[in-house]
Amino acid sequence: MDFNDNSEEAAFRAEVKSWLAKNAPKFAQKGSNVRREDESAEDIAEAKEWQALKADSGYAFIQWPKEYGGRGSPMQAVIYAQEEAKYPLPRNYFIIGAFAGPTLMAYATEEQKARYIRPMLRGEEVWCQLFSEPGAGSDLAGIRTRAEKEGDTWVVNGQKVWTTVAYMSDWAILVTRHDTTLPKHMGLTYFFLDMKSPGVEVTRIRQISGGSDFCEVFLSDVRIPDSQRLGEIGDGWSVCLTTLMNERFMGGDASRPDAKELLGLAKRLKIDGKPAIENPAVRERIAEWYVQSVGAKFTKFRTLTALSRGQTPGPENSILKLVNASKLQDIGAYGMDLLGTAGILADVDGDEETAQFLMAYLAAPGARIAGGTDEILRNIIAERVLSLPSDIRVDKALPFNKLASGAK
């Protein structure tokens, strides 16, 4: 039991380090790995340039098969990501491609693959994913966006939401409902789509935290050639599952502030004239979150170990977002509590170390929902990991248009 690379991994890491040392600083100087709301055309151009350079050196979408420009190695993808994270590089707008790509690989024609995959890998064309809808979030198969066939063309109408990078995307993957009289999962058909098509309108969504990480996409009589259908008519759910399987990438590290930042805050603040860090109640809280934090970190190491051994990672990875999102919300609120009445201030004398707790408090509700709500994640753990029976489903057999649906 150790934390070391095996010899192959060590060699790859050395190679990556050296490549990054040579290539990253130029971009790191200009860019920043902090998300910015209103990037300039230059920011985007720079990010594309960096992605292209990575792709040309075999460091973009490393988990992809070699024939498409990857290295077929999830472990090497992780090692690369670890090393890349040490540089403040341009924002990555290309992550949707990482799982749109494998969907194309599985379902597109050879001509389409030749046309789309390389520009996707190189970031020349940005892709987005038109899946969620206002009425279909946790229940993705409940989408209502209609696709109607007119000759060799499909006419699509509907509204999509929570679409990352839609405002700057060139192409999209899209799931639609082509037949409302079929049961829910059987009436779905999957396409890819030119985002510059007439009838596509994108607006950005503002979140509680003030950020705008997502978009709404309105589709009005958007025409898609049947050649851009992926999978058979009515086979959209299977195609979706292909995409989602590739979306299950490595759970990210916990957002900050984490237990360590709380420890830092407690060292600076006072309670009853004594440093807060000397207060046993504060110490207990720090201990609790530290245990979660370290537990999450080493859980990820267990997953990496499976990858490193060429095995399929175990289910332990499924706990990470569930743990980290609530921890973020709780630590945010508790940091504000430690600040006392001053905790309400968005900015305590311009001090970023204190402001991060309020920011976490405002951002965390999104973390508990985006990418699978707490409730969906618990269901997944219960059903897929512990093999418990599924919820009683009333929506599987009935025609979609006979299902009960609420006002919203």
Place this chain on the structure above:
Amino acid sequence: MDFNDNSEEAAFRAEVKSWLAKNAPKFAQKGSNVRREDESAEDIAEAKEWQALKADSGYAFIQWPKEYGGRGSPMQAVIYAQEEAKYPLPRNYFIIGAFAGPTLMAYATEEQKARYIRPMLRGEEVWCQLFSEPGAGSDLAGIRTRAEKEGDTWVVNGQKVWTTVAYMSDWAILVTRHDTTLPKHMGLTYFFLDMKSPGVEVTRIRQISGGSDFCEVFLSDVRIPDSQRLGEIGDGWSVCLTTLMNERFMGGDASRPDAKELLGLAKRLKIDGKPAIENPAVRERIAEWYVQSVGAKFTKFRTLTALSRGQTPGPENSILKLVNASKLQDIGAYGMDLLGTAGILADVDGDEETAQFLMAYLAAPGARIAGGTDEILRNIIAERVLSLPSDIRVDKALPFNKLASGAK
């Protein structure tokens, strides 16, 4: 807003106080309100004597209608109970009668009422309730005890469980299934039963805590005359609901140890050489449980206020057991934690004040289950108080013998 009796209540309380002052001490000397496991025949005789005295003075089952020997006043019942609790009186074996009685009042013949209700009120005959079964706890309507009609007699076979005072009961109320081909709730029929009938066998159940508060009752070819049926054949569920409605008595006070006992413990123990009560982490916990404890206490006061005003109490009362049972478990475990390694001892130098935490830890699992599990109580709050939709029911329409059922 005050905590005072209104004038009518004050008058009744004075009357009760004076009656108790005159009558209770004789029994209080002999008895004890602490539950004992293995009461003697004398203990039982004494309890019956006390119950008869109460009944003859109008203080037994005060909530019952006047014509049956009560006073028709839930508020007066509460006031009496408050005053009675000040004396260590004999254990009360007669509580099942309090809700078996109203069921008889509603469904029995005049002759039966004349025969059974007064001995029930006076404690001459002890009643028990044969409802729950090993396979039907939270889901009472899932009971399997069979009743088959042979002429004017029913032959009953099955097993009941969690039956309070069955081992000393003279009579029982009983719900059975007379037809397994009908849907679950429609195949039930309700009886009362002589516990001395051939084929009735009672054994006591031992709990984790070592106590034996409940019994199992085995029914083997027990013959019950049809005249002892309460309600129509197939109407058993409605009759059950009558019984259960009367069972919803005032939620009890929290069991001890509560926040105050924890405060007491913390004053005596040391952490790092200083009294535990000076430790802010300990103080936070005490505060949290005290808030719950006071909240529960005053919630009960709000219910009493409704009774006092002649109104139906609000739903707030439904939270009490849910809050108190988990609090008991948590305080038990935390008290043991404060004791440190010595917390494992059933008996720290014969010190009852410390032993109560371990006892609470062992008793609390029962408190979270008996009389409605935490989960059933949350469902009740959600559905009856907040009017949320019921769970999806797969068991309402199918014949009972077609329902899925597990190994246990």
Place this chain on the structure above:
Amino acid sequence: MNFDFSEEQKELRDHARRFLKDRCPWPVVRGVLEGPAPYDADLRASVAEMGWPATAMPEAYGGIGLGYVELCVIAEELGRVVAPIPFSSSVYLAAEALLLSGDEANKSEYLPKIVSADSIGTFAVTEGAGALSMDSIQTQFAGNRLTGKKIAVPDGDVASFAIVLAQSARGPMWTLADLTKGGSTRVAVKTVDPTRSHATITFDGAPAEPLGAPGKGWELTQRLLDRAAVLFAFEQLGGATAAMEMARNYSIERYAFGRAIGSFQAIKHRLADMFVKNELARSNCYYAAWALMTNSPELPAAAASARVAASEAYHFASKENIQIHGGIGFTWEADCQFHYRRSRLLGLNLGSVQFWKERLVSALEAGAVA
């Protein structure tokens, strides 16, 4: 036993609820969140017309002296709608401070203006991060002038006077500063809840006068905190109840997997937990209202208990309300954020829940308890 609002109090509540439903729907709150105004002036004026600031105020100062339970009723309703007006600063803090001070001249001068809403008053105490303690107070009062800086002062940007806790040669001191008379600078600050305005006030030799007994500023502050905590707790209780109702209603309207999401136990039981926390808070709040009304020696314990229960109930209800709303819940356009912001603001305005847990246990040790 008579432990509930009276019929008259329930009528007052129903009346206030109807009034605020009409006058303070979400767009009014959103207007203050997104616009430049520090509060909704129309709502403030209507509330004054209704006589709400006069509720518990003695008649001698223009009040109607209904009583504190009635003021609690009003507070709960203002909390329900996340009212964006300077009510708590003036009525729970400034007016209560004046009443506690025993200073007749100042009471006669300022209290009627609070009643008529001609003036906004506030209480300026916080000076830095961390739990409040007299050690943390640097503001000096000398020669009837104040020097120092107060942060996170509620309505500090719009108040015309402030009761200010300061150090003085005679010990901790309450002082009254007329903020319209110069010597102080106010800067509105951004907080977690922009629907209630806050400011930094810098006193640079601002004229002020002593309020209450010299050297008693810290004791008076403790008494004020206990009294205000009860009223804040009712605002929190109102917010917690409204957030629960919002989540409950959404869970019935919103369908997923062919069912109302409120039929899933994950949601149902979360809502049941909200109800439990809210009812425990309500019972604690009623107890505290009784203690405030009767000036009971149990007030410190009862106020702390209500404050703790209501802070935690509102925190839970407001965050889980967003969670139950799912994706839409954390958008700017949704209304969930109002409770999420306000619960944090109210939960910190008088000091954190930990601060109040400590006060509670101190009160338990001192002995006057339920």
Place this chain on the structure above:
Amino acid sequence: MNFDFSEEQKELRDHARRFLKDRCPWPVVRGVLEGPAPYDADLRASVAEMGWPATAMPEAYGGIGLGYVELCVIAEELGRVVAPIPFSSSVYLAAEALLLSGDEANKSEYLPKIVSADSIGTFAVTEGAGALSMDSIQTQFAGNRLTGKKIAVPDGDVASFAIVLAQSARGPMWTLADLTKGGSTRVAVKTVDPTRSHATITFDGAPAEPLGAPGKGWELTQRLLDRAAVLFAFEQLGGATAAMEMARNYSIERYAFGRAIGSFQAIKHRLADMFVKNELARSNCYYAAWALMTNSPELPAAAASARVAASEAYHFASKENIQIHGGIGFTWEADCQFHYRRSRLLGLNLGSVQFWKERLVSALEAGAVA
């Protein structure tokens, strides 16, 4: 990255699991719960035959020196079945104390007896209620004799020797007392978990000898606690996992309302929460096993972290296992009680979870952390 058991370690685990499934089913545990025997002698003998006490023991003392990760593997399996044998006292405490002491003579004398199961050893430290501190130690060591009283000593009634923390003229002191040589009285005591026996030991001038450096008894105790905490944490982890599996299996078998109760989200999500806590504990335990194996400076933080996570995971799993079983779960005849009792015993044996949270934060402050 190689952060998991190796194939060999997994084989050891599977082998141990099969062995214990066969040799330590619930009736064996119940036999000790209900009977007069302090432990199951057959199981103890078989475990010794399997060589488990030798797992991490250096070959010089009769061990096979496989290593600490392997001992952790064994501990997890013993925890799963709530093994009613004096293993932890001898192997995690007494043997580790001897190894830490550096006392060759005693190591050579006692360690082989632990390996062969000829002797049971224990560590006697607790003297009263409350968190452990050197102040609380009254037992005196003078003139090679011990005087004092130790409570809640694991296997104190059946151990033949004990390492005893005492005060001495040269400061805190470890001493080794041969309990078979008179001068001490042992009284078995009733605890929350009668499947593991405990005793009060009164030393009345019992002969004993110093163990380890004089004056270093407290430091040695700290180091022993860190090492033992890792092994106890694995027992707790095993118990937590087994309790979760028990609840999971029952929730699939048990039907209510026409459905397996495991199809209700109230139950499903509780089980998911158990899984989450157990996986966090597992990851923390692996980290601690690594730190123990490598004698890392991170051991104090890693051990405390594992101890906290595993204590809380087992507590949660064991109590919610009963809850999911419903009525049957809190009967004496059901097997749920074994985990419920053992989780509390293990959670307190080395000091409470709060005691370990404090140790954790102290270690974080000291700096060597993940």
